[in-house]
Amino acid sequence: MTNSNYRLRLPGPTTVPERVRRAIAQPVLSHRGPEFRSIFNRAEELIQPLLGTGNRVLFFASSGTGMMEASLVNILAPGERVLVSCHGQFGDRFAAIARALGATVDTLDVPWGRTVDPGDVERRVSAANYRAVVIVHNESSTGVVADLAAIGGILRDSPVLLVVDSVSGLGGIELRQDEWGIDVLISSSQKALMCPPGVGLVTLSPKAWQIVNRDDRLPRYYWDFRKAMQSVEDSGTPFTTPVSLMAGLREALEMIHEEGLSQVFERHRRLSGALRTGCEALRLHSFPQVGSAGVSSTVVCLNVPEALNGGDIVRGLYQRHGTVIAGSRNKLEGKVIRIGTMGFLNAGDILTDLLHLEDTLKSLGFPVASGAGVSAAAKEISDAR
Ligand SMILES: *Cc1c(COP(=O)(O)O)cnc(C)c1O
Numbered sequence: 001m002t003n004s005n006y007r008l009r010l011p012g013p014t015t016v017p018e019r020v021r022r023a024i025a026q027p028v029l030s031h032r033g034p035e036f037r038s039i040f041n042r043a044e045e046l047i048q049p050l051l052g053t054g055n056r057v058l059f060f061a062s063s064g065t066g067m068m069e070a071s072l073v074n075i076l077a078p079g080e081r082v083l084v085s086c087h088g089q090f091g092d093r094f095a096a097i098a099r100a101l102g103a104t105v106d107t108l109d110v111p112w113g114r115t116v117d118p119g120d121v122e123r124r125v126s127a128a129n130y131r132a133v134v135i136v137h138n139e140s141s142t143g144v145v146a147d148l149a150a151i152g153g154i155l156r157d158s159p160v161l162l163v164v165d166s167v168s169g170l171g172g173i174e175l176r177q178d179e180w181g182i183d184v185l186i187s188s189s190q191k192a193l194m195c196p197p198g199v200g201l202v203t204l205s206p207k208a209w210q211i212v213n214r215d216d217r218l219p220r221y222y223w224d225f226r227k228a229m230q231s232v233e234d235s236g237t238p239f240t241t242p243v244s245l246m247a248g249l250r251e252a253l254e255m256i257h258e259e260g261l262s263q264v265f266e267r268h269r270r271l272s273g274a275l276r277t278g279c280e281a282l283r284l285h286s287f288p289q290v291g292s293a294g295v296s297s298t299v300v301c302l303n304v305p306e307a308l309n310g311g312d313i314v315r316g317l318y319q320r321h322g323t324v325i326a327g328s329r330n331k332l333e334g335k336v337i338r339i340g341t342m343g344f345l346n347a348g349d350i351l352t353d354l355l356h357l358e359d360t361l362k363s364l365g366f367p368v369a370s371g372a373g374v375s376a377a378a379k380e381i382s383d384a385r
Contacts, residue, residue, distance in 0.1 A: 005322040009353060011140045011299040011340040012168055013190035013197050016248070020194055023251035024244045031241040039243075039250050040235050046253035047201070049261060051185060052176030055203040058228040061242045062200030064167035067186035069097050070223035071163050071202060072132075075184065076103050077216045080131040082163075083108055083124055085116040085146070088139035089330045090165060098134070101218055106130075112142050112332065113287050115294040118150035125160055131211070132161040132184075138169035140191075141330060143301030143338065144288045145173060152181030161208055167191055171256060172268045172298035172342040183208040189245060192268070192298055192342035194252040198245045268297035270384055271350050272341040275300050278354040278377030282361060282368045287336050298342035303335065308366055310334045316360035323356045347381050 008015050016024075029036040044057045051057070060066065076082065082103050084095040087110035098105045108124055110116050121133060133155060135146050148164060155162045161183040166175055172192030177185050183205040189195035204212065204225065212225050227238040256264055276286050276295075279302050287301040288294065304310040310327040311334055317323040326338040339353060354373035361368050 007321070007323040007349075007352070009323055009325050009339050009349070011191070011326055011338050011342070014192070014194060014340050014343040015345075016196055017194055017252070017255065017344045019255060020248045020252045024196070024248035026244070026247055029243050029247075031243050032236060036241070036243055036246075037235040039247050040241070043246055043250040043253060044232075046250065046257060050171050050175065050253075050256070051203055052174070052180070053178050053185070053203050055177065055205065056229065056232050058202050058204075058225060058232055059237055059241065059246065060200045060202075060223075060228070061198060061240075062188070063190075063197055064165070064186070064188035064200060065093065065097075066223075067167075067188060067200035067202055068094055068165060069101070070200070070225070071184045071186050072098055072101055072103065073218045073220045073223050074212045074225045075132055075161055075163070075208065076101060076218055077131075077214070078102050078218060079104060081106065081129060082132045082134060083121075083128075083130050084134040085110060085121070085136065087114060087116055087142065087144060087146075088112055088136065089141035090136045090139060090167075091134075092330075094134050094136065094165065111289075113144065113289045115144045115146050115290050116151070118147055118154060121151050122154045125155065125158065130160050132163050134163045135165070137164050137166035137175070138173060138296050138298055140168040140296075140299050140338070141301075141328065141332070142288060143286070143296040143299045144290055145169070145294050145296050147294070148182060149176070149180045156181040161211060168298055168342065172265070173296070174265055177203060177205070181205075189249055191340075193249060194255070194343040195245060195248045198242050199249055265297070267345070268342060270381065271345055271347060272297045272300055274347070274377040274380045275339065275341055275350045275353060277380045278350070278373035279357070281372040281376035282354070282357055283366075284337075284357070298340065300339045300341055302337050302339075304337060305366060308361075308364055310337045312364055313337050313357075313360055316363055317356055320360055320363065321356040323353065325353075350377055350381075
């Protein structure tokens, strides 16, 4: 298969634009020299508005999961209690990491496809003594967004930390760490930030730093945020920085700011909405059972019709068109398919997805009206102009 007919349409990793690939291809720099320092500082400066924070940003060579573990080893002492919202696969993963570290883990179990009710968080935190509440901002396995402003408001004046995974939200969905009261916010490079996998990042509130700076935490070395903070004050990281990926990240952030942050968020909203509308016309109904405020703009998660299996749709799209989307690797396996709508994406990409979906559904003997998906989505995009 040639490059030109490989369409990476996953909810991560996502397509890396040419400009970013060129930046990554530049000669490798010393991670402690002035040339790299200016790239590093610029990346931090450009990413802060996406996070909605004035806090320093710590970068690690890591996938998103590494940052999940890092956030917990820096705030937990052995046996301390955490409350993890489990409304999808990544909430479950966070709970598994916390258990592996020896924390006492309570889960707030929410049916998949729904979002966590801030009132439930309030009830649970008033009933036990938690070090932290862990929430996945954008649950990529179900396409649902949590109401962080409301949850942050509940925890703000308490000693409980709010830990948030926005791996698949940052850069595609609005985040306001400082205003919403998020204490530990993690993300990584390969989703809406339009970079290859490999860079993880975290920002911490002053309230979180008070806990991180205690000496009775879990064992930590590579992940020690105190060391990372000392280095960032020197424009660097404690260990060798993934310099090429950071150069790519900086370029991607320049692109985001050139387009304008609110325009970027609006584009994600518009295109994910149009894709959902088009899929509806193909009788692929949206999986999330939430109002529009809770539906993700970065991941479209669709119910697979009774007569079909999700794996067959995923395989058909790939084999017939080189279009790579995701099924599900958990209890929804076969029942949902997922398409990324984040990062480097335009209306043409959505319309092509729908054309390929229509053809694949027909090939599986699932009758759909010719052109129905493309035309419904195109109409919605045109009407929005
Ligand atoms: C992709 C993703 C992660 C991180 O996964 P890695 O494969 O470790 O990078 C974590 N949380 C969410 C919500 C994600 O979408």
